[in-house]
Amino acid sequence: MLRFSPTAWAKLLFMRDMTDNEVGGFGVTEADDLLFITDFVLVKQKVTCVSVSFDDEAVADYFEDQVEVGRQPERFARIWLHTHPGNSPEPSGTDENTFARVFGSCDWAIMFIVAQDGKTFARLRFNAGPGGEVNIPVCVDYSYEFDAADFDVWQQQYLANVVEDTFFSLNGKSKKSQNDQLEEADVFGSTSFDSLGVSSSEDMIEELDLMHPAERQAFMDELAVRSDFWDEYESEVLYE
Template identity: 65%
Template structure:
């Protein structure tokens, strides 16, 4: 796996802009799918411990890249995110996402960059008998590359990264049913509003007395 110098510089810049994790997709050259030319952010909610992409923003990202003439294998195979701290190893959450989201693609790559500069890259093939392997990471200076653009990178970060706003859930775009007033609109497919992950997250605390909640750090 190789990064263009500009893509690598951008990733380092984005990693260091805040105190949280940050994630995006690696966009590659058409003829070299392991050569990352850009790292593109989507709207996401981030904490120092986690990053959650907004589903609608992911769909918008797909639309934008297709409109640019790119194929999904160029923009939706390399999942990039950072880890504050010194450990680039994937967590259980990372593995769950990599398996569930990228397990249906013919191949995918999980790349993690830690705060101290260590990185982790694992390539997985889902076609045929399948298989996976860690792969080396390098910055490739042999091709022409654009200059750094901190203003644009900062603007992209500001437009997409929302830090630790657990309670401001980002849902699908305004749902409407222009065809009927009587029949409630039920979107086909995943419905973030109906998802219960926050209930799951806070569920164990709901039965605890207040003092135990304080002891566990949920009230500060």
């Protein structure tokens, strides 16, 4: 069973309810109880009402910061938590892909989702032995002492880390300057061009397909009146 301390649970719900957007982070556990979450930690991320995307550099900083305070990755990097603004905690295809790609090579990992109405989803995947995965129950564990809520600090953490993504690049290119890209081209490993969650045109079309018709209409209406969605040199839209 995946257990939350009351403080961690309250913090997660506080973050969920800050806006109508998704929000995500990592669960931090005790060394001797890896399924007992005592803190929910945000990293810098871009969010919309249908998505959340962590900043790659922020994830790396989070790892280094946690190691500096003496924690091993199994305590801070195995439980991926995020919210769904709707009433379904069931994972989407994007959730499944991330869980498989990012956490699939770990000995074990958990994907946890809490929906707006409080329903939860938790799946434990493990690679020991033949490997496998199983959905596990979730509870708030009141049997230990726990810290008080601190709404002011939590709000500061939210504002410092979570940015609403209102920007879509319709031509599929990052808005970074060409010089930035050239400088990053020599970097070993991921260059993080997309670390801020800038969507490609294909991503955008796919996301539009997934939207509820009313939500899609609202998005298209906003798109029609928002000049900042277009390139600075693009003064008009041609309809063919």
